[in-house]
Amino acid sequence: xxxxxxxxxxxxxxxxxxxxxxxxxxxxxxxxxNDLQKAFKLLAKNNDVRVIVLTGSGEKAFVxxxxxxxxxxxxxxxxxxxxxxxxxxxxxxIENLKKPVIAAVNGFALGGGLELAMACxxxxxxxxxxxGLPEVTLGLxxxxxxxxxxxxxxxxxxxxxMIMTAGMINAEEAKQYGLVNHVVPQAELITYCNxxxxxxxxxxxxxxxxxxxxINANYKDGKNGFETEIKSFGKxxxxxxxxxxxxxxxxxxxxxxxxx
Numbered sequence: 001x002x003x004x005x006x007x008x009x010x011x012x013x014x015x016x017x018x019x020x021x022x023x024x025x026x027x028x029x030x031x032x033x034n035d036l037q038k039a040f041k042l043l044a045k046n047n048d049v050r051v052i053v054l055t056g057s058g059e060k061a062f063v064x065x066x067x068x069x070x071x072x073x074x075x076x077x078x079x080x081x082x083x084x085x086x087x088x089x090x091x092x093x094i095e096n097l098k099k100p101v102i103a104a105v106n107g108f109a110l111g112g113g114l115e116l117a118m119a120c121x122x123x124x125x126x127x128x129x130x131x132g133l134p135e136v137t138l139g140l141x142x143x144x145x146x147x148x149x150x151x152x153x154x155x156x157x158x159x160x161x162m163i164m165t166a167g168m169i170n171a172e173e174a175k176q177y178g179l180v181n182h183v184v185p186q187a188e189l190i191t192y193c194n195x196x197x198x199x200x201x202x203x204x205x206x207x208x209x210x211x212x213x214x215i216n217a218n219y220k221d222g223k224n225g226f227e228t229e230i231k232s233f234g235k236x237x238x239x240x241x242x243x244x245x246x247x248x249x250x251x252x253x254x255x256x257x258x259x260x
Contacts, residue, residue: 001042005032007057008039013050014197015043016190018057025064026056028112037089044097047259050205051197052097054120055104056113059186062105062129063113068138083143086112091119091144096216098209100200104193105129106186110168115144118153121212123179124193125171126186131179132168152219154179204241205259 007018017039019026026032043049056062071082094101094116103109103120109131117123117131125131133142133150141147142163151159154177162169171183184192200208210232218225236242240260248255 001038003035003039005029006035006039008043010046010049012198013048013201014053014194015046015049015051016053016055017043018055019063020057022058022060024067025061025108026058026113027064027067028116029067029070033086033090037093040090040093040097040101044099050099050201050259052099052101053104053190053193053197054094054101054116055106055190055193059107059128061108061113062103063110063116064108065111065113065134066144079143086144091115094119095121095145096213098212099205100197100208100212102193102197104189105131105171105180106189111135111142111146112144115142115146115149118149118179119145122181123174124182124184124189124196125174125180126189127171127183128186129171129174129180129183130168131171131174132166133163134166134168136164137166150179153177202254202257204236204239204245204255204257206239206241207236210236 005019005021007020009016017036019032021027021032040052043052071079074082101120103117103123105117105123105125107126107129109117109129111134114131114133133146135142147163150162158177169177171180174180175183182192214225214229214232217223217228241257244257245255
């Protein structure tokens with residue numbers, strides 16, 4: 001499949017998606033969101049892919065925000081539809097993907113860019129990364145899940161301050177807040193993410209997908225995370241991977257998981 005604004009590579013069961021609009025600091029526009037949606041849907045079905053790493057091209061930005069020129073003249077109805085469609089098509093889709101998605105934040109992650117990173121299952125930042133939600137400087141609020149995911153990750157008070165001041169934080173502050181898991185030199189970012197991905201790949205794919213579902217359930221209205229965990233735990237007993245995992249443990253050998 002051909003994409004206009006992203007690049008995809010697959011190696012050793014790790015897919016790397018690179019948002020490729022360097023002259024626009026990889027800003028999100030409709031075409032990029034559509035490209036990403038198609039790519040994630042395709043990779044979700046690809047049995048040769050077990051982990052997805054999402055990053056931006058160049059050394060300056062992961063995604064420096066949304067493309068403001070596309071919605072500067074929108075009406076209330078158009079703005080509402082923009083947020084609803086974007087959340088459903090991409091941000092919520094990534095969050096609920098059965099395969100782990102790691103955001104490799106290589107520079108600025110602002111506005112929609114930070115929201116995209118937060119939709120991923122966890123984040124690794126380069127040491128030059130800077131993050132923020134500056135929407136209130138445009139007379140807006142975050143519309144791609146930022147008001148929901150940021151408090152979940154860093155707490156209500158800090159999220160309130162970041163959103164209301166429109167301030168940026170650096171990579172070390174983001175790590176201190178719990179917004180990113182690790183901070184590494186930019187030249188080592190993808191290698192570091194791949195190292196974590198390799199650890200994930202050694203484990204049972206079905207179990208990982210159920211772990212993602214159970215963890216996410218705790219943050220969704222009308223969902224009981226404990227009940228989701230119990231049901232997901234039980235379903236794991238019906239898999240070949242469970243038999244392989246327990247057998248390998250008892251036989252003191254490494255398990256060979258198939259995802260079945």
